[in-house]
Amino acid sequence: MVAGPTAWGRIVGAVLAFVNIAGAILLDILTIMSTLPPLNVLNVLLATLPILVVLYLMIGRSWGGSEAGLAGWAAAMGASLLFFGANPLLLLVASGRAVLLSLFVLYIIWMALLLYHTVNEAGVITAIGRTLPGIAHDQPAQALLLAWIFGSFLQGATGFGVPAAVVAPLLLGIGFAPNTAVVAALVGHAWSVTYGSLGSSFLSLMAVTGLPGEVLAGPAALALGLCCLGCGVAVLVLTGGKTAVRQRGLFMLVLTVVMGATQWGLAVAGFWTLAALGSALAGLVAAILFLTYRTNRAPAGDFAPRKLLTAFFPYLILIGVIALGQLVFQDALDRVTLNLNFPAVATRFGWSTPAGAGRSISLFGHGGALLLYASLLTYVWYRWRGPLPEARTARYDGRLIWRKTVKGWIKPTIGIYTLVAMALTMEHAGMTQMLAQALSRNTGPLFPFLSPFLGALGAFMTGSNTNSNVVFGELQQQTALALNLSVPLILAAQTAGGAIGGLFAPAKVIVGCSTVPGAEEGPVLKAAVISGLLIIAVLGGVVWYVSV
Numbered sequence: 417m418v419a420g421p422t423a424w425g426r427i428v429g430a431v432l433a434f435v436n437i438a439g440a441i442l443l444d445i446l447t448i449m450s451t452l453p454p455l456n457v458l459n460v461l462l463a464t465l466p467i468l469v470v471l472y473l474m475i476g477r478s479w480g481g482s483e484a485g486l487a488g489w490a491a492a493m494g495a496s497l498l499f500f501g502a503n504p505l506l507l508l509v510a511s512g513r514a515v516l517l518s519l520f521v522l523y524i525i526w527m528a529l530l531l532y533h534t535v536n537e538a539g540v541i542t543a544i545g546r547t548l549p550g551i552a553h554d555q556p557a558q559a560l561l562l563a564w565i566f567g568s569f570l571q572g573a574t575g576f577g578v579p580a581a582v583v584a585p586l587l588l589g590i591g592f593a594p595n596t597a598v599v600a601a602l603v604g605h606a607w608s609v610t611y612g613s614l615g616s617s618f619l620s621l622m623a624v625t626g627l628p629g630e631v632l633a634g635p636a637a638l639a640l641g642l643c644c645l646g647c648g649v650a651v652l653v654l655t656g657g658k659t660a661v662r663q664r665g666l667f668m669l670v671l672t673v674v675m676g677a678t679q680w681g682l683a684v685a686g687f688w689t690l691a692a693l694g695s696a697l698a699g700l701v702a703a704i705l706f707l708t709y710r711t712n713r714a715p716a717g718d719f720a721p722r723k724l725l726t727a728f729f730p731y732l733i734l735i736g737v738i739a740l741g742q743l744v745f746q747d748a749l750d751r752v753t754l755n756l757n758f759p760a761v762a763t764r765f766g767w768s769t770p771a772g773a774g775r776s777i778s779l780f781g782h783g784g785a786l787l788l789y790a791s792l793l794t795y796v797w798y799r800w801r802g803p804l805p806e807a808r809t810a811r812y813d814g815r816l817i818w819r820k821t822v823k824g825w826i827k828p829t830i831g832i833y834t835l836v837a838m839a840l841t842m843e844h845a846g847m848t849q850m851l852a853q854a855l856s857r858n859t860g861p862l863f864p865f866l867s868p869f870l871g872a873l874g875a876f877m878t879g880s881n882t883n884s885n886v887v888f889g890e891l892q893q894q895t896a897l898a899l900n901l902s903v904p905l906i907l908a909a910q911t912a913g914g915a916i917g918g919l920f921a922p923a924k925v926i927v928g929c930s931t932v933p934g935a936e937e938g939p940v941l942k943a944a945v946i947s948g949l950l951i952i953a954v955l956g957g958v959v960w961y962v963s964v
Contacts, residue, residue, distance in 0.1 A: 460854045462499045463847035466492040466838050467887065482827045485834030485883075492838045496845035501764025509761045509769070510844040514837035516756065516774035517623045521882060522832055523777065523784030524616040524689070529824045531791045532578060533817045535730045538798040539807030541570070543727040545586045546806065548700075551707055555591065556652055556660035560668060562586050563604030563651050565699045568675070571605040571612035572693030573731060579605040580928035584935070587655075594934035596654055599943045602919040602928050603650045606948070607643035609881045609915035610636060611679060611691035614783050617881040618688050621911050623775055624839060624889040627903070633683040635908035637691065639868075641676030642958060643912050646951035648672055654947070670706055675699040689783040690738055693731065727804065733797070734790040741786045749781030767846030831883065839886050852894030863899055864963035865956040867892060867909040872917025872952050880921075884914035901963055909959045916951050920944035 469491045473484040496502035535541060548566055552558045566586075567579040580601045587597035610617045618636065622629050648668040652660040661668075679695035687694070704721075741749060754777040762768035779785065795814060803812045842848045859866055870892065874884025888910060896906035918924060920941060929935040 459499065459850060462495050463842070463850045463854075465495050466842060466847075470835075470838075470887070482830035482834065485831045485838065489834045489838040489841065492841040492845075492847070496763075496841055496847065500845040500847060501767075502841075502845045503761075503763075505759075506761040506763065506769075506844050507841060509758050510840040511837050512756065512758060513774045514833060514840045516754070516777065517840070518829075518833040518836045519754070520623050520775045520777055520782075521616055521620045521836075521886075522829055523782050524614050524619060524787065525784075525828050525832070525882075526821075526825055527784040527787035527791065528573070528613050528616070529828075530817070530821045531573065531730075531734070531787050531794070533820045533824075534791045534794050534798075537803065537807065537817050538730075538794075538812060539804035540727050540730055541582055542806040543804050544569075544724065545582060547724045547727065549586075549590050551704055553707075554663065556656045556664040557667060557703075557707065558590055559587065559592070559600055559651055559655040559660075560604075560648065560664065560671070561700075561703060562590075563600040563655075564648055564668075565671070565675075565696055565703060567601060567605030568608035568612075568692060569696035569700065569731075571608045572691075572696050573614070573734070580924055581930070584928050584932045588932050592655060594932045595936055595939050595943065598925075598928040598932050598935045598940045599947065600651050600654045602924060602940075602944050603647055603654065603947050605647075606916050606919040606951075607640050607647045608679075608692040608696065609918055610640055610911045611683060611688060611695075612693075613882075614693070614787060615688040615691065617885055617911060617915070618683075618691075619783070620882045621885040621889050621907060624836075624886055625893045625903075625907060627893075627907070629686065629688055631904055632907055633686075633688060633691075634680070635902075635904040636911055637676075637680035637683040639908040639912035639955060639959070640915065641672070641680060642955055643916055643951055644676050644679075645669075645672045646916075646954060650947045650951065654943070667703075667706060671699050671702055674702040687738070687742065689786070690735065694735070697728075697731070697735075730790075730794040730797070733793050734787070737790040737793070738783075738786050741781060741789070746781055749785070750778045752779045753777060754779055761844060763845055765846065767844075767849070769844050831880075832886070835883050835886050839890060843890050848890050849894055851891055852898055855891070855895045856898035860899070861964065862960075863895060864901060864906065864909065865960040867906050867959060868913025868916075868952050868955045871910040871913030871915075872948065875914040875917035876921050881911060881914040881918050884917065885911055888914075905959060905962060909955065912955055913952055916948050916955070920948045 466488045470484045470488040473479040473487055479487075493507055496507065544566065545562070548561050549558045552561055562583050567583045570579040570582060580598070583604070584598045584601040587600055588594055592600070605612075618629065618632070621632060621636075625632075648671065649661065652664060652668060656663070675695040675698060678698040679691045682688075682691040682694045755773050755775070757773050758771060760768060760771040795817070798812050799814070803810065839848075855863065870888055871881075871884050874888045875881050889907065892906050892910040893903055896903045925937055925941045925944060929937050929940055
């Protein structure tokens with residue numbers, strides 16, 4: 417039966433009446449909400465809603481970062497419109513700024529994945545993993561070499577779960593139990609996460625807070641140096657208990673000083689993309705010298721320095737490209753930039769964001785561009801010379817590298833953009849400032865101690881220090897200002913806590929266990945949580961002591 421003209425008229429009239437009634441009700445709600453005081457329990461809960469949505473979906477429902485980020489962004493937009501006086505223009509501006517901030521970070525992530533697949537298909541990572549254990553004669557030193565140094569090197573060059581997936585089976589192969597191998601692989605590289613992935617987490621902290629890297633680099637590197645010590649101790653305890661600490665404690669302390677000092681020096685000098693990679697390389701060189709000359713013994717097994725140097729050749733190319741790009745050709749490469757200007761926006765409650773440019777991106781001088789140049793040079797080299805004997809196939813296929821790289825881009829791209837958009841929507845609507853006020857009023861002197869735990873929570877719920885810095889960086893900054901604390905110190909605690917918190921993120925635990933037959937996710941997660949929280953507690957205590 418088909419409705420006639422009169423019936424259609426009644427249907428349209430009913431719809432219009434419903435829209436008018438719904439609009440009137442919504443207007444009444446907004447009017448009532450406009451009379452609420454600026455800071456109360458209800459508003460604080462509503463400001464927390466997007467973060468709670470992400471937490472619930474990722475922890476309670478096991479959603480991925482891309483799906484949970486989209487839901488959190490939707491929650492932020494809904495709450496800002498209904499309860500915080502936002503308008504469509506404000507949401508559009510926040511989303512536009514999020515595009516530039518996301519690209520600033522994603523440029524690194526995309527090209528780091530390209531470099532990883534370029535060298536992995538050539539057999540480079542397998543060759544390094546097989547050669548390194550031959551340097552040492554005992555398992556504690558081998559565990560440090562693989563889980564602590566090689567894992568940190570992989571984190572510096574690639575990240576994204578690669579260290580745990582690669583190192584854990586190597587530890588299993590030299591005699592460690594499956595669960596021990598996974599936990600040690602997760603813990604060992606955690607200290608290098610902030611400056612790892614060619615500095616993507618540090619760049620995200622700069623982007624979200626608007627502070628220059630020169631201000632943030634020193635305190636962050638010092639906090640991560642303390643974490644480096646904690647991760648080294650944890651690897652020894654996990655793989656050999658007190659005996660391992662007595663046996664290789666001095667070795668671990670020497671390498672802590674070398675790697676921590678190198679990371680700090682590179683970071684302060686402005687080489688944020690090389691800080692973790694360079695410190696791990698320095699640690700490897702120091703380890704070879706220490707094990708060779710301290711004990712007056714040759715390296716064990718079939719260790720071949722020339723073979724190891726050959727395997728590291730792509731990373732020497734990377735270091736050379738970055739050094740030339742930042743020291744010699746930086747001005748020329750930075751001539752072409754991507755940027756947009758955005759209008760001023762304000763909420764009905766008076767919270768305003770001034771007009772101005774978004775995050776500027778140097779198309780040819782950005783760290784991502786330098787990674788692209790290094791990847792292309794590496795690809796040309798192995799196409800000419802052929803892959804290493806450890807490669808899975810003798811055919812070095814550029815199309816396969818590209819397909820794997822593009823496939824790996826999808827989830828990080830969606831996750832990073834939606835979480836950045838969520839964070840900027842909250843910031844433009846004044847929700848972040850409200851949460852900062854609530855934290856400053858209720859935590860007071862304890863906030864410096866709790867700050868790294870907040871960073872760890874962000875990494876735990878999103879599986880990424882980069883995401884943690886995006887979600888909580890602005891909140892930590894505003895809370896530090898409200899409490900008259902050192903902003904660089906608190907942000908250092910944020911990103912260091914996020915780096916350590918990532919080691920017990922469920923997503924990373926799953927990745928680590930997936931490559932080790934017999935590994936159990938429950939016991940691994942428990943051991944990783946205990947190790948991580950102990951390191952974070954020490955870090956929090958130091959930050960609190962320095963603050964007071």
